[in-house]
């Protein structure tokens with residue numbers, strides 16, 4: 278049985294579908310990434326999942342229980358579902374410890390002290406426990422907001438763009454924190470993002486939201502390697518979208534629009550002719566850290582290929598399009 282479920286949830290604003298018949302379910306300890314462009318309905322969906330906003334249709338289920346609507350409650354929300362908003366909403370003059378402690382103010386001191394220490398450790402905040410919230414880095418603020426949200430044990434954690442203001446080292450650290458949280462506590466987590474790398478690297482499963490529609494659902498591997506259409510292919514990373522005619526002698530699976538999607542790292546490039554090699558001319562070379570991105574002109578088709586070494590401009594090379 279699923280742990281947390283959105284069942285055919287819709288929301289309409291000004292006669293427009295902002296979220297349309299979205300359904301998905303999470304198991305305990307799952308991390309679900311919702312990837313979509315700005316305005317695709319991510320925050321609206323998250324607020325509905327949190328019980329802060331009523332859907333126009335559909336319902337939310339937690340452990341087999343249908344949740345009450347926001348409008349049916351004095352204080353919208355659900356005690357087992359916690360949401361961390363983009364602005365963190367911390368109390369700036371208070372320390373990290375005091376911010377977390379505040380969420381537990383109705384509990385006994387002994388329990389509170391123990392729980393705060395546990396959360397400081399879980400969210401990797403021990404070294405900044407006595408620092409004021411206003412002096413923290415973006416990553417530390419985000420982790421403090423998560424620790425505070427989790428102060429009272431929750432079953433579902435919802436994160437609105439948790440990586441939005443973070444640099445790369447802090448993104449990596451937060452990714453680790455969220456993964457450990459899910460593993461250690463079994464909490465189910467949904468995070469929304471417009472960044473494909475964050476969604477691919479953190480999610481156990483993910484969904485793609487476009488104009489309020491959940492257009493693909495699956496593991497990061499499935500979505501990355503078998504995108505449902507050209508939109509998903511482009512949203513989730515660099516892609517070659519090739520005309521089927523160009524690949525007449527090769528067998529590939531097609532997108533609904535007839536084109537074939539191949540990631541640049543799936544193509545191999547040789548400097549000398551090969552049986553399957555298509556002759557191409559090097560047009561641009563960009564260093565990207567782990568590899569060079571080589572932009573090629575192959576007849577009418579432009580191609581991008583990841584290659585381990587630099588190649589001279591205007592050189593003729595041969596691209597193996599079998600994309601194993």
Ligand SMILES: Nc1ncnc2c1ncn2[C@@H]1O[C@H](COP(=O)(O)OP(=O)(O)OP(=O)(O)O)[C@@H](O)[C@H]1O
Nearest residue numbers: 290291295313314315316317318319320321322471
């Ligand atoms: N209260 C509201 N009244 C009218 N329209 C709204 C309201 N809230 C959101 N919308 C519209 O719904 C659409 C989806 O908004 P939402 O904030 O859910 O998208 P998002 O994917 O989270 O975008 P972003 O990444 O920019 O935050 C947008 O077109 C937005 O203008």
